[in-house]
Amino acid sequence: MKKIFLTTLILITSFILVGCKKEVPNVNNSECNNIFELSQEFKDSSSSMLYCDFNWTSDYFDTVINLRIFIDPQVDSKEIETKVEETIKYYHEISDKYNPYDGVTNIYTMNQNPTDTHTVDDELINIIELSLYHEENTSNLFSISLGPVLEIWHDYREACIPDPFEYNSWSGICEKPSQDELNVTVPYMDSTNITIDDVNKTVTMTENMKLDLGAVSKGYMSQKLKEYLDSLDISGYLLNAGTSIVLVGGQYGLRDSGVFNVVATDPTYSLKIGSPNTSKSWYAWLEIMDGDVIITSGDYDRFYMAGEEYLHHIIDPNTLQPERNLRAVTLVTDDAALGDIYSTAIFLMTVEEGIAFVNLIPNLEAIWYGMDGTISYSDNLESEYLRTLNE
Template identity: 25%
Template sequence: MQLDIKLLSKNTIAIALLLFCFISNAQTLRKRTTMLMGGRFDITIVAKDSLSAEQNIDSVISEITRIENLISDWKPTSQVSEVNKNAGIRPVKVDPEVFQLTQRALHLSEITNGAFDISFAAMDKLWKFNGSMTEMPSAEAIQKSVEKVGYKNIILDSVQSTIFLKLKGMKIGFGALGEGYATDKCRNMMIAQGIKAGIVNATGDMSTWGMQPNGKPWNIGITNPFRPDKISKIIHLKQGAVTTSGSYEKFVVFDGKRYSHIINPSTGYPSTGLCSVTVLGPNAETANGLSTSIMVLGKKNGIELINKYPDYGFLMITDKGKIIKSKKFGSLKK
């Protein structure tokens, strides 16, 4: 009888140990949607339990809010707004984080000859993409709309950590580049805190890491620009970033030619030729800068640009529906 009790105890311990291992390895997926930085953020966290997942989503939201309060040009108390208020007056000291983000943006402006330019924020809202436009703006009006735009008039002082806009009326704004930066920061923060998987998605610009609770990679759908309610491609990511720039929601058509809401900041004219550009790579900030630049540069010059970044791949869809993709994109496709 004593032997039977001992065997029963060992079996109970074994079962308890198995249950503990199962519980300790169980993963819970939680998702939350919120509006930040002027757009929609979908935050997905995989953690050991619901409480931990929700707490980490709170941490992500707090980090995005912190970044928004630093760089959002529509926040009157942000450092970027202070820079804009003092355009043509004086340099403004900013945090190293804001200074370095501006440095990276200006580097992108230099290598794209102004196809990417954070001073686009000063551009007059001449083009309307709400269905109200009935004719092209005049060449004179378009030229006037970019008078205060020009990255070469953004002066950085790395010693003093200041930003100075030379012309009165100039403005800078990070837009989706800032959202991509925020998703990267949040992903790195979560990894540092031991969260093994998740997605931070800023209106389609997303940073991913880890795997789904079922052990499979994340499924990322690429919108069909001609049928926005349909998915054109599905890619599978473990850790990386994907961003899409496109004209499938906001565009106008004049004389049979499609004009995107993405404006060339150096000319004032909308981009043409490409309906969407998806870029894959290690981080969302760079991917967003590249996808936006390629939309402006067009197919040939866009491919030349992204070929300088071997860690990034692309998928372009032309306004004729033709798909052009890099080998790297193909290697990530199902």
């Protein structure tokens, strides 16, 4: 659900790393560069630290995933790249609701025949069980059983085609589904009708059910990458999972001031040619530390216009509509999977409800961009993470 096309979180300062010079050949690091090449100030540096950039296109999770790692030349960057891509590919395939894959029982397989008993991987069961547990914790504002209604909204959104060269110009059929059409799906969106057998690793649903892991799978995958990267003897990393999820970490605190700097995109800003809202691209500058995860949900990418009505992609399970209580919310947490879940639910709350929710959860802070441009914070966001607002 959170496939953000605009740069929701933009890295505005790079890692600043210093390493000891070692006479070691850069074996399996042909795609990496010396750290001093990052900045003019490192031109005379004798550091042998390397940085390596890896990019995966929209083949996975319908987004672009970027990873930058900072390593000693003795570290095999190719091995890391291979392991990371294998992880991304695996979680993409098991959670994909659009495509089948040879030898994989995934969400697509289950949705095609929901009443069958499907034997699935442990990790798919883990994602589903984690999701079901947090549906109740989020007052069901997050739900993996919304497949039938999300499919309707997806089809209507895809029929309305944005003009890539003219802001707020559309072609095709730009209509909104009727409430009656949406209401037909209600009986098929009851998560209590998902039956899981942990012993035999099977999942069964009732007729016409369709699962959608779009609000959890990318975060779950990102958390698995975080755990893997944290286990390595590397100096630092920055993972940008589709720009709506950013993770930072590493074994050595060698950056200037020990912080990473990211900014949250102003949701009124547009990169489209002709947009009238290009005065500023970001509204909040955050300083985060090793182990932090930044996750954003917003209304400003996957949307379309039906007449004068602005219709985004995050659907409220209670009304079956894309409610607009705010423009964006950005979370700072230490768990990408939970952050992905929470950001969807919090986006559908009012700002006041969201603040109360966040303040009750340890290791979770948030900043909101309201419909009128008002900026709000959870209890500790401003003091712990906010450097400045772009006013």
